[in-house]
Amino acid sequence: MPAASGVTPDRSFDDVLTANAEYQARFRLAGLRPTAARGLAVLTCMDSRIEPLTLLGLEPGDAKILRNAGARVTDDVLRALVLARYLLRVDRIMVVAHTQCRLAGGTEEEVHAAVRAAGGPDTRSISFLVATDQRQALRDDVQRIWSWPYLGDMVVGGFLYDVETGRLSRVC
Numbered sequence: 001m002p003a004a005s006g007v008t009p010d011r012s013f014d015d016v017l018t019a020n021a022e023y024q025a026r027f028r029l030a031g032l033r034p035t036a037a038r039g040l041a042v043l044t045c046m047d048s049r050i051e052p053l054t055l056l057g058l059e060p061g062d063a064k065i066l067r068n069a070g071a072r073v074t075d076d077v078l079r080a081l082v083l084a085r086y087l088l089r090v091d092r093i094m095v096v097a098h099t100q101c102r103l104a105g106g107t108e109e110e111v112h113a114a115v116r117a118a119g120g121p122d123t124r125s126i127s128f129l130v131a132t133d134q135r136q137a138l139r140d141d142v143q144r145i146w147s148w149p150y151l152g153d154m155v156v157g158g159f160l161y162d163v164e165t166g167r168l169s170r171v172c
């Protein structure tokens, strides 16, 4: 991976390593159990405007957080949920989509074109799982979790988070 312009490769992570030294000095999570104390798994988008723990009033140790582009229920998400369900004490799952998501409201073709316009390669062999109808995609994704036979009895909800107001509303 080339470093961003203006950053030499061996200094590329200095800012975060320096911050970690400070974090370590006041580290208070030793001994925290790996199970989800609140029985929650939260799937949300990788959008950097979303603070999953904070917006839900959660602390480290409370929930399993899964993130991907668009908060979509992929095979990899289902794989993680099976482990969360049986090994990490998760019994309820929130799928949290958000307003202004780059992967909602448009089309797959538009995202391919945007990558191309940004100097990227032809990505048409990749599916970005763009949700043209975001609420319907959320319902479909929740249904996909419900109907996944490996998960058994789980409480599953679909939510929409507003990145401008901080409001979380239930969709399904």
Ligand SMILES: [Zn+2]
Pocket: 045, 046, 047, 069, 070, 071, 098, 100, 101, 102, 103
């Ligand atoms: Zn998003």
